[in-house]
Amino acid sequence: MDKTVGFDVENMCKRAKAASFELACESTAKKNAALIRMAVNIENAKDFILAQNGIDIENAVAAGISGAFLDRLTLNDKRIGDMAEGLRQIALLPDPVGEITREWTRPNGLLIKKKRAPIGVVCVIYESRPNVTADVAGLTLKSGNCAVLKGGKEAFNSNVAIADQIVKALKETGISEDAVQIVRDTSRETSAKLLKMNKYIDVIIPRGGESLKKIILEQSSIPVILATAGNCHVYVDKAANLGMAEVIVDNSKTQRPGVCNAMESLLVHVDAADKFLPAIAELLLNKGVELRLCERSRLILESVDTAAIAAHKNLIIDATEEDWGTEYEDMILAVKVVDSLADAIAHINKYGSCHSDAIVTDDSEACEEFLNKVDAAAVYCNASTRFTDGFEFGFGAEIGNSNQKLHARGPIGLEQLTSEKYIVYGSGQIRG
């Protein structure tokens, strides 16, 4: 398959833009029919998709790629089934397009309605996982947006095979095949050109590593919705229920440490530290969590020196300034004793990434102060940080979790893929 020569990225974007005006007005029924059809087509083409994926895997192995990257690249029966199931789930979600979110009449008689409409053309740039092709195509179609998809070069054959089934489904249901487009070119020039297509693309959503996001943020002339690192905190207040705190800290750190809403730093009020730290340290050390301690927390653990602590000396390390700002996405936790709620909030606002932060407390005033002052997409009182997620919030599937301030904070689901326009009904009003 020729990956680089003669691919006209501008023409692709132009066609996506043209198709977006029609797609914005397609019925929910037709969009759902296309989603179901996509699922069926992907299942039917399973053998071909796996064969194409096999080529990608072979190339990756030959290039020395292994480990987690290779795992993310790899498709199998179950993953293809999950892709199809994901599309069927999106068909079941409510269509956000057309919702009137507000409505009022002005003194001059103008009736103004704020109405949800698709954004237009959504470009998603992602890395190795081929299932993103189907997820994103499904979410953008349901929200009435045309998609421009640019996957990682390692997954090129897999992505094209999946996209072909998606486009086939569009044709079969009478939706313009320009509504979902995949960049059939892996050259750097094309990627760079894509980032300048602000005449045709309305928003870029990068999914993948931090370096990819940094490049896109720096080079794009198109607005970007960014889901960057999640440096999440749990703060155990002096008025915390320490049993509950233990359960929440454990869950936030170890239930799935490799994701963006996992906790990276634990802050403990000085009045709770003597009692709480030894217990939580024992629990986490026994699970293999490496602890990077501030001086005060180290002294507390040294003073108790339980069997668990003694047995895991290799997992106890002094924290450096860098630790407070690091997203480990691993079984590592930075731990700090703070003197007050205010210090905890200041620490989070200084080092955090505006993603998800929690307080554990029985003091309702402390709770409100934390929830109001911590600057994050999602703030929790007495719950795990791991809930920041489209499904957990009840939105269904999502493209990621935004931790920027504009447009949408938190889960980027169907509603977040729309914008609101003003529709105004008059009877001849003019401005005086």
Added chain:
Amino acid sequence: MDKTVGFDVENMCKRAKAASFELACESTAKKNAALIRMAVNIENAKDFILAQNGIDIENAVAAGISGAFLDRLTLNDKRIGDMAEGLRQIALLPDPVGEITREWTRPNGLLIKKKRAPIGVVCVIYESRPNVTADVAGLTLKSGNCAVLKGGKEAFNSNVAIADQIVKALKETGISEDAVQIVRDTSRETSAKLLKMNKYIDVIIPRGGESLKKIILEQSSIPVILATAGNCHVYVDKAANLGMAEVIVDNSKTQRPGVCNAMESLLVHVDAADKFLPAIAELLLNKGVELRLCERSRLILESVDTAAIAAHKNLIIDATEEDWGTEYEDMILAVKVVDSLADAIAHINKYGSCHSDAIVTDDSEACEEFLNKVDAAAVYCNASTRFTDGFEFGFGAEIGNSNQKLHARGPIGLEQLTSEKYIVYGSGQIRG
């Protein structure tokens, strides 16, 4: 006043960020007190502000600046009074911060609230009008945001004089003086540096000419809310009340031609053209509007050749392709006959700027099709395009009209200067 040496833009932004966490939690009463105080201080310092403005005017005249630019730069008693009045008006507007926009409980008992919070640090870059300094400081303060203000170099002394009164008001009411900061440096290096302060600035809003906006969009690593050109259309449908159409077209074009929500192109359905075009042409030509006509509209006007048309031959010009995409902001109108509603919509979506477009029709189906399919921040049926405005929509003062898709379309008022965060109340919930 030293304009360039030793100004530390990074330190300024850092201080704004630090102040933003406190300002986000200030009471409405305190913010309103500061706004009233700003108004009083500006009135009290009128003579000094006018003197500083005099220096700017002198420098501008010496540099050969005249006309509309010089007019925008010039302050007088009335303009200073309007500035103060604007600040008092903002004090009267409702505070958007803290509003719960949605609230629901999940099956696991988590109570999720979506709550309006300030964005954080808002940077506004503007050109010659010194009153923007006060307008923007007022809107950002009321919405709980810290402001970083960068005015045009021609208005430097005026802006600093106004900003000093604003900062004085902050101090007098016990709000951090870092909450409103003005860039006290007019060098290009500082401007370029400002656009890279994404660690401290949450959003940039440019106000001014298109070239300024283009540079910012290309160079900024900070999200931008863009209020670019308004290439607005009125489409007169075959089912239009032509009397109403005449009034709406006249108002959309001539009531204030130099603003972004004024009409730039008139589209007329072919079935209405023979009757409508001669009448509207006569009206507009008599007001001095230059008409740039498509071939069919020219033929229609030639065929009637009324006295008005004969008297204003110099105002009748053939349109070129370029005219359909041009925002004149002047007494010029492009005119095109279209074969159908669909053609009108396609024309607007191809050449428009997603700002404000109107249909005049008595056909409710045509109305709905136009309102749904035209991709603009505000779409009108039977009303002038001139209503896209914070005051006219009932929002009060605004920073501009966004015609991008993300975050906010249309007027950027207090609500649009906030974002929504999720506040989650639990009782020990963890993720399974």
